[in-house]
Amino acid sequence: xNIKSTLETYIRRFLKFGIVGVSGTIIDFAITWxxxxxxxxxxxxxxxxxxxxxxxxxxxxxxxxxxxxxEKKVGVEYLKFFTVSLIGLGLNTLILSLxxxxxxxxxxxxxxxxxxxxxTLVVMLWNFFANNFFTFRKKSTPSNEKA
Numbered sequence: 001x002n003i004k005s006t007l008e009t010y011i012r013r014f015l016k017f018g019i020v021g022v023s024g025t026i027i028d029f030a031i032t033w034x035x036x037x038x039x040x041x042x043x044x045x046x047x048x049x050x051x052x053x054x055x056x057x058x059x060x061x062x063x064x065x066x067x068x069x070x071e072k073k074v075g076v077e078y079l080k081f082f083t084v085s086l087i088g089l090g091l092n093t094l095i096l097s098l099x100x101x102x103x104x105x106x107x108x109x110x111x112x113x114x115x116x117x118x119x120t121l122v123v124m125l126w127n128f129f130a131n132n133f134f135t136f137r138k139k140s141t142p143s144n145e146k147a
Contacts (some may be wrong), residue, residue: 001071010132013066013132014035016065016067017062017128018105018124019132020058020061020065020066021058021127023053023058024054024058024061025054025120027050028051028053028120029050030050031047031049032047032050032051032116033050035049035050042091043100044096045067046055047092047093047096047116048089048093051085051089051092055085055088055089056082058081058085059081059082062081062136063077063081067131067132069136071136077135077136080134080135081135084126084131084134084135085127087130088126088127089125091119091126092120092123094127095119095122095123096115096119097115097117099115099118100113100115115117
């Protein structure tokens with residue numbers, strides 16, 4: 001496989017990952033909002049719950065569509081994916097905490113949501129590369145994948 005087709009495969013995979021990520025972000029933000037604003041949980045706890053629910057749905061979609069994994073040890077693969085997601089959660093929480101203090105709008109809700117968007121964008125890059133080269137590496141290499 002030449003460099004051009006390898007690059008095209010990674011770009012296509014990243015776009016699919018991004019589409020799955022949008023659905024996960026919607027789930028994450030909805031659950032976070034529900035836990036924070038309706039249930040009344042602390043910001044970072046609500047964020048952790050939203051992130052965890054989204055990570056599980058993202059695993060299913062990324063396994064079946066983005067990487068088309070046929071790994072028979074689904075539990076092991078899920079644990080790898082979830083480990084990457086937990087590291088992502090740690091990064092997300094750290095970045096969210098830092099950015100929340102940097103944004104100083106008149107509205108505390110705006111501070112939180114702007115920080116959450118920034119954290120989500122950074123963690124998306126971590127999640128893609130870690131899953132590409134760790135979680136799904138063995139059974140889904142660019143040379144094995146066709147669109």
